[in-house]
Amino acid sequence: MLLLSRFDSKLLRKKYYIYFTAVIVLLPCTFTAVVFAKEMTGYIKGLGSSLREQPKISSKVLTKLSRGTEVLSKETKGLWQKVEVGENQGWVMRGQISDVPVGVKKSILSQKIRLQSSSGKRVRLRTFTAVVGVRGLVDKKGQKISPYKTDYMALEWLEKQPTDEENSVQFVTFVE
Amino acid sequence: MIRLQIFMLLGFCILSFSFTFPVNAHEFRLRANHIFWKNQEAGTEKEIDFGRGVAAKILGKYPIFKDEEKVNYVSQIGTGISAQLGRPELRYYFGILDTEDINAYAAPGGYIFVTTGALKLMRNEAQLAGVLAHELAHIDQKHIVKQLNLQSSDRSLTSGIAQILGGATLSAKIALERLNDLAFKMLMEEGLSKKDEADADQKALEMLISTGYDPQSYLDYLLSLKPHLEQGQAKVLSKTHPTIDTRIKLLSEFISRHELDLIHGKKNEKRFKQFMASL
Numbered sequence: 001m002l003l004l005s006r007f008d009s010k011l012l013r014k015k016y017y018i019y020f021t022a023v024i025v026l027l028p029c030t031f032t033a034v035v036f037a038k039e040m041t042g043y044i045k046g047l048g049s050s051l052r053e054q055p056k057i058s059s060k061v062l063t064k065l066s067r068g069t070e071v072l073s074k075e076t077k078g079l080w081q082k083v084e085v086g087e088n089q090g091w092v093m094r095g096q097i098s099d100v101p102v103g104v105k106k107s108i109l110s111q112k113i114r115l116q117s118s119s120g121k122r123v124r125l126r127t128f129t130a131v132v133g134v135r136g137l138v139d140k141k142g143q144k145i146s147p148y149k150t151d152y153m154a155l156e157w158l159e160k161q162p163t164d165e166e167n168s169v170q171f172v173t174f175v176e
Numbered sequence: 177m178i179r180l181q182i183f184m185l186l187g188f189c190i191l192s193f194s195f196t197f198p199v200n201a202h203e204f205r206l207r208a209n210h211i212f213w214k215n216q217e218a219g220t221e222k223e224i225d226f227g228r229g230v231a232a233k234i235l236g237k238y239p240i241f242k243d244e245e246k247v248n249y250v251s252q253i254g255t256g257i258s259a260q261l262g263r264p265e266l267r268y269y270f271g272i273l274d275t276e277d278i279n280a281y282a283a284p285g286g287y288i289f290v291t292t293g294a295l296k297l298m299r300n301e302a303q304l305a306g307v308l309a310h311e312l313a314h315i316d317q318k319h320i321v322k323q324l325n326l327q328s329s330d331r332s333l334t335s336g337i338a339q340i341l342g343g344a345t346l347s348a349k350i351a352l353e354r355l356n357d358l359a360f361k362m363l364m365e366e367g368l369s370k371k372d373e374a375d376a377d378q379k380a381l382e383m384l385i386s387t388g389y390d391p392q393s394y395l396d397y398l399l400s401l402k403p404h405l406e407q408g409q410a411k412v413l414s415k416t417h418p419t420i421d422t423r424i425k426l427l428s429e430f431i432s433r434h435e436l437d438l439i440h441g442k443k444n445e446k447r448f449k450q451f452m453a454s455l
Contacts, residue, residue, distance in 0.1 A: 046260035057385055057439060067264060078434045079382055093386045095261045095379070103265035106220050145353045148360055149236030155228065155287075158240060158271045163251055165259040172256030172305070172387050175442045 042083065042097040044069040047169050051090040055080035062090045068102045220265050220285075223321065227285025229356035230320075234273070234281055234289055234363070241272035241292055249451040253301065254288060254308040261383045262312055270308065278401065278410040281363050282311035284320050293409060295452055297400055301444035305387065306380050306394030313379035319372040320359050367416030374418070374426045381427065381436065390441035391431070398423055 044065045052059040055077045063085075065071070071083040071092070080091045241247070247270070254270035262268060266286040273281075278293040288311045290304070298304050314320065362368065368376075377394075384391045398420050405414040417423070431437050 045262075045264045049260065057388070057441075079385070093261075093382065095382050095386060098264075103220070105267055106224060106265055145350055146233075146357050148233045148357060150229075150232035151235035151240070152232045154235040154240040155232050157242065158235075158247075158269050161244065161247055161251060161269075163255050163267070163269075165255060168252045168255035169259050170256075171252040172389075174444065174447070175388070176444050176446050 040072050042071050042073050042081070042099055043101050044071060044092070044096060045098040045102050046096045047165055049092055049096040051083070051085065051088060051092055053090055055082070055091040059091070062088055065092070071097065073097070223318075224266070224285035226321075226352065226355065226359075227283040227287050229352060230283035230359045230363070231269075231285075231287035231289075233356060233360040234283060234287075235271075237364070238273035238275045238277070238289075238291070241274040243272070246451060246455065247272055250290060250295075250304065250308070253305055254312070257305060257309055257383050257387055258312055261309075261316075261386055263316055266315070268312070268315075276409060277412060278404050279413045280307050280311050282314040282320075283359070283363075284315060284318065286315060288312065288315070292455060295455055297404070298397060298448070298452075299400075299445065300390075300393055301448040302384065302389040302391075302393035302441065303397040304448065305389045306384055306391075306397060309380035309383035310376045310394075312383065313376040314368070314372070316379070317372070317375060319368050319376070320362060323362060323368055323372070324355060324358060363416065364412060365415065370418045370422070373423065377423055377427050378430050381430065384441065385436065385439055388441050390443050391436055391439060393441075393443055395424060395427060398427075 044067060047067050048064045050061045051063050051065055053062055054060075065085060069085060071085050074082040074084060074089070076082070076094065077091075079094055081094045081097055083090065083092050083097070250272060251270040254268060258266075258268045263286075268286040268288060271287070271289045272295065273289050273291045275291050276293040277291050278297055280288070280290040280294055282288050288308060290307055290311075294307065295304070298307070367373075380394060381391045384394060401410055401413070402420050404410040405420065
């Protein structure tokens with residue numbers, strides 16, 4: 001009887017050991033699952049990225065993918081990434097995929113003030129531009145912080161030049 | 177017996193958790209990304225502010241070339257590439273610097289400049305696209321920010337800028353101005369690391385292939401720089417970049433590794449000459 005109870009106790013301990021091992025084995029699985037899930041999802045960051053049949057630039061274009069499209073990455077081959085989008089499977093160049101969702105475009109927004117320029121024309125500039133660009137940033141003793149010249153007026157001229165992403169994408173598709 | 181049941185229950189919970197986690201992981205990641213982007217957006221705004229300061233200093237050294245037609249041409253090529261392969265959260269600006277020096281510069285936040293000296297040396301649109309793509313890669317990979325080591329406590333680069341330059345106080349503005357000076361000095365005197373330059377060259381080739389331009393044209397442009405490096409017209413470029421031989425060697429290795437020499441893309445020589453005729 002005593003022998004039997006000892007045997008039961010050993011068996012019970014063995015069972016505990018099995019369950020404990022199961023816990024140890026399964027726990028990393030949960031983390032691995034997260035890692036795999038992370039590696040698999042990507043987002044198209046370009047406007048009109050081509051999903052191609054083969055990992056070649058000359059290969060047939062299956063469809064165009066819009067910016068922000070979620071894709072499942074399958075495998076990598078050189079500069080190419082095999083992805084799955086809905087029912088389609090194909091290849092996209094790796095530079096066109098982001099591993100985080102595509103963000104909203106940031107523009108330079110700041111309070112603007114009116115300022116009299118040297119030519120006598122009234123111009124509108126960003127507050128920081130006006131303070132730093134025209135007067136120069138000085139410390140408490142009135143000493144200029146930077147030895148280098150700045151030209152914020154020229155920068156604002158550049159920032160005012162019109163750009164259109166879709167037209168530009170069209171512009172670079174041109175072949176002579 | 178109760179212990180045994182508890183263990184069984186625990187085992188079952190973990191087992192079911194491990195199977196359901198990949199499904200929930202997506203939702204979890206979206207939430208994590210939302211938090212990430214909130215920080216990232218603040219970081220991106222600061223990166224633009226930081227880059228504006230550097231760009232203003234570049235324009236303080238070299239006058240801007242105010243020919244709207246030519247600037248628009250360069251900008252359309254650059255924007256066309258960046259819209260497909262750049263960072264979608266940035267608006268990129270492409271300017272021409274009125275100097276015979278042969279060079280191109282990228283300031284963080286999306287400011288890219290190419291000199292009239294460099295444009296005169298170029299033979300076709302693919303070469304221009306290659307130079308702009310090289311500069312785009314510096315911005316995309318945040319090479320300047322990385323080299324300045326502007327990391328926050330969470331090791332994030334952009335939120336590092338936000339943390340360091342986040343205040344509106346005079347001391348924060350002074351910190352920004354000093355960092356602008358360091359970045360400007362890096363562009364004009366010290367240069368980025370050889371690894372970053374090689375990385376930008378390789379990314380430029382990827383961008384060229386992706387947009388259908390001839391990758392070989394970029395190598396031809398690098399080779400055409402050689403005599404000017406010796407004469408001093410590309411003095412800043414020779415000081416801040418690895419030698420042309422090193423760049424060509426690394427690019428050739430990259431090309432053969434990915435079998436890129438088989439690709440012949442467009443050059444658009446006529447269109448380039450038409451826009452740059454009176455330069």
